[in-house]
Amino acid sequence: MPYSAEHKQRTRAHIVECARVLFNRKGFAEVSIDEIMASAGLTRGGFYNHFKTKEDLYVEAVAAYRDFNPHERWPQLDFDPARRGSAFARQMVDVYLSHEHLDDVEGQCPMIALPSDVARAGTGVKRAYHGLLERMAGMLAQGAEASAGAEAARQRGLALAALCVGGMVLARTIEDDAFREEIRAAARATAHELID
Known part of the structure; x- marks a missing residue:
């Protein structure tokens, strides 16, 4: 009996x-492909029922992060998707530049984990x-459009995204905990200044 479309x-x-988890790691x-399918509890042959190539799967793994809900991964963080404007942008910065995100290799954003790839x-x-970058920049631009106009809001969103991603990439490469924290905190403080 064939599996249902839902299955x-x-x-x-x-x-x-x-x-996504393995690519991040x-x-x-x-x-x-064998490693991916073993992690999923499936056989290699089953892979080709869903994807033509590993790169096709990679595309989906990167794109899947567009709908990521940080509260599901890190429920202890303050994140409310109903917030709007600069309050939404501030909470995004706080979540993105959080200790939880920095320490969670498997749950990290592909923009941090995979830029070289x-x-x-x-x-x-x-x-x-x-x-993914366009979506992040658009979300971070919230609140600026009313006061600054669409183009200035877009520029701010892109700058904030670059600051968040770059700050996390650098912090992730540092073994010295104090310096890691300094980088993360500096990126967060500067991002807040750009929003306010």
Whole structure:
């Protein structure tokens, strides 16, 4: 008896989530299809029922983060998706530049975990990464459009996204805990200044 469309969709989503975690941990090149499918509790042959290539899966794994809800991953953080304007942008900065995000390799944003991989990837992956950055910048631009205009708000959103991602990439590479914290805190404080 063939599986239902709903079952197939759930299985595909499970494969994407397992792959996303492995890509975050090890990078695209170091993760095999066999490893992904073993993590999902499935066989390699099942992979091709859902994806043509590992890069197709990579595209979906990057794009899946667009709908990430930080409260589901880190319930202790203050995050309310109903907030609007600069209050929403401030909470995004606080969550993005949080200790929880910094320490959670498996749950981290692909913009932190995978920039070098994406730079070497194909068009589909770059398009998904671009879409993720556009979404983040748009969310961080909230509240500025009314006072500054659409173009200035977009520039602020892009600057905030670059500051958040860059701050986390640098902090992630540092082993000295005090210096890591200094980088994270400096990025957060400067981001708050840009919002206020």
